[in-house]
Amino acid sequence: MLKYTLNRINKESLRLVSRKSSAFRSFTSSSTNYSKVQIIEVGPRDGLQNESLPIPTPLKLRLISSLASAGLTRIEATAFVSPKWVPQMSDHLQIMKQVPKIQGLKYEVLTPNVKGYESAVSTGSVSTVSVFGAASEAFCKSNINCTIDESITRFSAVVSRALHDGVTARGYISCVAGCPFQGTVSVSDVVKVYEAMKEMGVSEVSLGDTIGVSTPGQVTSLLSALKLSSPNLDDIAYHFHDTYGMGCANVLRAMDMGVTKFDSSAAGLGGCPYAGGGASGNLATEDLVYLLDGMGVETGVDLERVVEAGREVTEFLGVESRSKVGLAIMRRWDKEGKV
Ligand SMILES: CC(C)(COP(=O)([O-])OP(=O)([O-])OC[C@H]1O[C@@H](n2cnc3c(N)ncnc32)[C@H](O)[C@@H]1OP(=O)([O-])[O-])[C@@H](O)C(=O)NCCC(=O)NCCSC(=O)C[C@@](C)(O)CC(=O)[O-]
Numbered sequence: 001m002l003k004y005t006l007n008r009i010n011k012e013s014l015r016l017v018s019r020k021s022s023a024f025r026s027f028t029s030s031s032t033n034y035s036k037v038q039i040i041e042v043g044p045r046d047g048l049q050n051e052s053l054p055i056p057t058p059l060k061l062r063l064i065s066s067l068a069s070a071g072l073t074r075i076e077a078t079a080f081v082s083p084k085w086v087p088q089m090s091d092h093l094q095i096m097k098q099v100p101k102i103q104g105l106k107y108e109v110l111t112p113n114v115k116g117y118e119s120a121v122s123t124g125s126v127s128t129v130s131v132f133g134a135a136s137e138a139f140c141k142s143n144i145n146c147t148i149d150e151s152i153t154r155f156s157a158v159v160s161r162a163l164h165d166g167v168t169a170r171g172y173i174s175c176v177a178g179c180p181f182q183g184t185v186s187v188s189d190v191v192k193v194y195e196a197m198k199e200m201g202v203s204e205v206s207l208g209d210t211i212g213v214s215t216p217g218q219v220t221s222l223l224s225a226l227k228l229s230s231p232n233l234d235d236i237a238y239h240f241h242d243t244y245g246m247g248c249a250n251v252l253r254a255m256d257m258g259v260t261k262f263d264s265s266a267a268g269l270g271g272c273p274y275a276g277g278g279a280s281g282n283l284a285t286e287d288l289v290y291l292l293d294g295m296g297v298e299t300g301v302d303l304e305r306v307v308e309a310g311r312e313v314t315e316f317l318g319v320e321s322r323s324k325v326g327l328a329i330m331r332r333w334d335k336e337g338k339v
Pocket residue numbers: 046049079080081082083084085086110112113115116117132143144145172173174175208209210211239271272273274
């Protein structure tokens with residue numbers, strides 16, 4: 001009787017495994033090479049920039065070290081922007097002078113103009129500088145106080161200095177799915193800024209869903225249009241905010257279309273201070289890592305160490321983590337008596 005039951009269980013498991021693996025095969029038969037997914041951790045910059053409580057520099061540095069220990073190899077550490085505009089990032093020089101130097105770890109920073117660029121590279125710790133524009137005029141004006149055309153001129157000066165100095169240049173385009181001021185943003189407006197950024201020489205363009213309104217359908221439309229200029233989408237990163245809880249669904253859609261680079265923030269903190277109150281948390285690194293781990297995609301990131309890194313900051317701020325995965329893991333730790 002026992003033998004019969006075991007046989008039945010084994011047959012049932014085999015049936016489920018084969019059903020699962022054919023579903024997995026059909027999912028992975030898309031153009032993406034899943035072994036190459038890269039996470040760009042933006043918590044220390046995007047995660048913290050909008051917090052009104054001043055965060056002590058040593059705590060920011062501990063966050064950066066903890067994220068590095070968790071295995072993240074691309075960390076956006078701070079922003080060389082005007083301290084009048086974003087006071088939380090005013091310690092950018094101290095941060096970049098004190099970040100731990102670890103082989104294989106690259107630090108990225110925002111640089112809106114040549115002034116920011118010069119200050120950033122003077123620290124000797126910056127691998128990548130990012131210029132940040134928008135596909136919406138209203139947002140561009142609100143965030144960096146210029147028109148899109150003026151921003152392209154400013155960014156070209158930054159990128160040409162970076163290329164000359166052997167520093168990698170990245171470009172962000174905000175409002176790729178919608179703008180807090182103008183509402184709808186057309187795909188063609190995003191493509192125009194993408195092309196201008198490529199023309200100036202950035203190696204990667206991060207598509208910023210600033211207010212978190214993307215859906216898998218919108219991701220499909222935008223990436224289909226970008227594929228005309230970038231067939232493999234290998235110069236594209238996606239930067240989702242999780243306002244409507246679509247972050248992981250959007251990542252899956254983008255991966256299925258070929259995108260292999262995603263920005264995320266520990267504990268899901270973040271948002272742009274100049275999005276008219278419309279920006280909420282970034283896609284949480286914990287949620288992204290859990291998703292990728294579950295698909296067997298190697299990220300080299302230790303999920304529980306990211307949860308620990310985010311926890312120190314959320315406890316300081318007196319807020320709850322915005323990562324469902326982070327919250328679930330911390331609840332389990334509580335039950336297990338782990339401090
Ligand atoms: C671009 C500016 C500077 C123009 O600001 P402005 O007021 O038009 O520029 P300005 O040239 O007249 O300069 C004003 C003051 O700032 C100083 N200044 C000028 N540049 C710098 C600099 N680099 N570093 C330090 N200081 C600087 C400059 O020296 C001057 O100081 P003052 O003479 O009055 O004492 C300003 O608008 C700014 O700093 N904006 C930054 C806004 C920001 O950081 N937003 C958040 C990041 S973007 C984002 O979150 C979206 C993203 C990337 O995550 C993707 C997504 O989700 O969509």
